[in-house]
Amino acid sequence: MKDCTEFPNLIVINPFGRGGSVFFQSLLDGHPNIATLPSFGAFYSKIPKKISTNEKFFLNELDKFIHDNYNIFDTSKGYFGKGKGYTSGLFGKNSDEHIITNTDIFKKKIIEIKNKYFDKTEFISRRFFFSLIHLSFHEIYYGSYDKIRYLSYHPHNFFELRYLIKDFPNLYFVGMTRNPLSDWNSWKKVLSIRLNTKIQKINILHTFNNSYFYSRDVYLFSLIKNKIKNKKIIDLIYLHQQNINLIKNICNWLKIDFHKNLIKSTFCNKEWAGNYADRSIKSSFDPERKDSTSQLSIFEKDFIIKNTQIASSFLNYKDLSKNFSYLTKIKFCFFNQLINFYKSKNSISFLINKDLNNPINRKSFFVFLKVIRIIFFKIPINFISFMIENSSRKKMKKLKYFNKMMNKNRLDTNSFFT
Secondary structure (H helix, E strand, C coil), X not given: CCCHHHCXXXXXXXXXXXXXXXXXXXXXXXCCCEECCCCCCCCHHHCCCEEECCHHHHHHHHHHHHHHXXXXXXXXXXXXXXXXXXXXXXXXXXXXXXXXXCHHHHHHHXXXXXXXXXXXXXXXXHHHHHHHXXXXXXXHHHCCCCCCCEEEECCXXXXXXXXXXXXXXXXXXXXXXXXXXXXXXXXXXXXXXXXXXXXXXXXXXXXHHHXXXXXXXXXXXXHHHHHCCEEEEEEXXXXXXXXHHHHHXXXXXXXXXXXXXXXXXXXXXXXXXXXXXXXXXXXXXXXXXXXXXXXXXXXXXXHHHHHHHHHHHHCCCHHHCCCCCHHHXXXXXXXXXXXXXXXXXXXXXXHHHHHHCCHHXXXXXXXXXXXXXXXXXXXXXXXXXXXXXXXXXXXXXXXXXXXXXXXXXXXXXXXXXX
């Protein structure tokens, strides 16, 4: 790179559901033309729009960035280090290491690059500060950044895209996705681990929430898809089954050469154990992998299809459309009320515990009267109120709106790798 006008473009990775976005991010790590970070999550929009190149102010901004995003510099502090209750593996040949980056070396590298390209500039933009972070990491772990053409960024947040599109108008978007039935089957396993409960005890409220967020993310993407010139949707199972052949097609799309690093999961040149729902350790493709619905009841499948039909069709899952009988539709209505009941019950439990644990109430001579008031007045009134209008009911209304809008705004066939 001769000057900042040749600074890298951006590859944005974002999942629809549990779509394997971290896996895809790990494949890009180590490619000679791509710089990535050992982390995911939205932080671009939190960087100031303008940053002074004055060394004192620049260092202050760096220290703030390191403090706010310490999981980037020590993976044990973020998602990869959450351990019990989470499915992510660690790093290294024995899958027992964390990635810890010396922040003093990082600051030294980033200041060197900043001085090289912005020595006579008073302020730099958020885009350039973001680029300097990636280039510094790449130089620490892989050496020279001269051949870097892309920064890999995994915000895991569709709201972040509006900032990225504005600053990187020619960015490349990769949407990692999965059949919604297989997605919930996988999430169900993860939830049983996080909640420390048997998978059969995961209730219908969780099923609905998963369907809601799946559809919401597709809806958010549909609003901005026309602003993204270069976009591809990749099904996780298809990626595993096609592996090297699909990776070569992705390289052609990105206009980069195929490299052996693209078939192995790594971060900062350290092998990554993956984040399979069954906690198995796999650092590459699994050609035998298939969509699974082994943990789902027949009604669960119908319930998910009903709530994600439009979203799944948007993502090219055309085999999930289905007409339901009147009896099944009646069941849907019943379970919608059951979802509202679960949500209302949880809200009531929270209010009661908050009221009873209030130090003032515990010290009062009228604790008994307060308990009576809670049981015979607060619970019935609040429960009725929650049943009439709670967050789940609002989500149901929003879901109908999402489906209505997505139905009018479909993706063209060139947006998919098939």
